[in-house]
Amino acid sequence: MNALAGLSPDTDKATLMSAVDDAVKGIVQELDSQAGGKVPPDVRQATEKTLAFLEACGDLKDPEFTQRARIRASELLEAYGKVSGGEAAGEDGAPKKKRRRKKRPTGADAKPARAAKGKPGARRKGPPPKAAARPKRDKPWDDTPYTEAFTANICKYLRKRAMLWYVPQHKLTPTPFPLSTKFGDNLETAIKQHFLHRFFANRRIMVLEDELKPKDYAESAFVEIFDKPKKANPVRSMWEDGLNEIYRLLTDDSPAQPKAVKAKTTTKKTGGFLGFFQKEEKVIEREAETDTTELDHAKGFWNTIAGPEVTYSPPTFDDFVFLKSLFEYYPDQVDEEQQAVKQMLQQEYGSNQAREGAARDHLNALIKDTAPCSGELTALWAYLSAKDAFGYNVFKSFTSSHGTSPEQRKRALPYFLRWVPDFTEQEAPSRL
Structure with missing residues (x-):
């Protein structure tokens, strides 16, 4: 026995x-x-x-x-x-042989095909067809009239503000990125490929559709939303927060990446009788792995606007302040400031009655009171646009008011003196 x-x-x-x-x-x-x-x-x-x-x-x-x-x-x-x-x-409990259920053939549980009118239904033979695999999505959102309109308008809005200081003709080589239309093109590409997912993954951005749909997604309706103050402007908040995250990922030596849980299904033998007839059970093993999606997007964003292939003077990490401030640059206001400075320079240059230093004082006030980088870029625009009026005396008066040494002046005017040589202490040098 x-x-x-x-x-x-x-x-x-x-x-x-x-x-x-x-x-x-x-x-x-x-x-x-x-x-x-x-x-x-x-x-x-x-x-x-x-x-x-x-x-x-x-x-x-x-x-x-x-x-x-x-x-x-x-x-x-x-x-x-x-x-x-x-x-x-x-x-009295004698053992009885259990009746084993016969395995139903594959497809036996399939429902018969629905009959066409006037014809008997035919039962499907063989295994049911497999559902077609979903195509791999190249982006985590669905294209809708709203997302397409949002994409077009946010790109146009930000590009326009990045190009407010564009000067068609100048002799600076390579071209400073705020003066390059190619930079504007690259910024649009970077937003579309490496930033839009941040917008469309945010509920506050998506619910704007209810506000914009009745207006047929008109450009003016988008601009009205984009121009709102920061506290009432989820788009601006997402832009600034996203750039902060990109900066952190690019500058942190060991950025903490979120963990993605990867599930792996394996088979394991369990049970059995005297070690025989063990059953195979599916066991799901989960392991955490580093998710580099956002780091890859950050690198892609930066490489698009500042990579080795760009032909203009590229932005540096210090220029994130310029990118974050784009929502603070209002075209009408910047244009008004530019024309005011240009007019003052021309008055000083062509009239003995104009107050000397008025343009300098106005530029210094713009640097102090307007959005980050705006005043300096207006000074650079005026220097290149009013070549004759922005002469050596005006240049020296303007730069010397920001420091007595080249180091002090460069710290105070990082944009203006980044692309224009500091000849404050030279004797009437030639213009660029």
């Missing part, structure tokens, strides 16, 4: 089949010896265990062994039935 007890999962097929034969033979002999009497508990227990073992053999993929197990199970049940008296045996 204990022929199966010494087996292990490494037992070869011949030994296993021999052990099954011996186990069944031993139990049948014990049952025959109890003919007409009550089956002892240990014999009944051995019968139940052996039947369970033989039933589990039906899951094996070896036809020969499976057939042998079925024959031995029938012999064992027949011998037990003779001793326990059939139905009476069932009443």
